[in-house]
Amino acid sequence: FAQGELQTNVIGGKDFFHSELYKEDSATVVPVNYAVSPHELTLRLHQVIQSRLEGRVNTYALLLNLLIQESCNVKICNFGI
Structure with a gap:
């Protein structure tokens, strides 16, 4: 907002x-x-939103990788693989 x-x-x-x-x-x-023209304001707003979304995507990707790693470690420990 x-x-x-x-x-x-x-x-x-x-x-x-x-x-x-x-x-x-x-x-x-x-x-x-x-x-600031409405067009320029729209471009700036788009850049801010895109940057924030990219940050969220990167955070979620990192969390997903950590969860996958943790899941694999649990499977290895439980099954002795």
């Missing part, structure tokens, strides 16, 4: 904040985020 922070300081469709470095000059505004 999506994670991030909700910014309430959106002005005219762009995100801005007053930097702590420029407290003396309150007119100085520094951009926080940049616009």
Whole structure:
């Protein structure tokens, strides 16, 4: 699911904040985020999801191999093979 922070300081469709470095000059505004197209956002989301799924698949493959090894060891011990 999506994670991030909700910014309430959106002005005219762009995100801005007053930097702590420029407290003396309150007119100085520094951009926080940049616009991302829906297509680019979709690609990034796909990459994140794919990476997480690959991690899960690798974990499950490792666990499966360990269970198979354990099962083989139990059979060898029980049957003296």
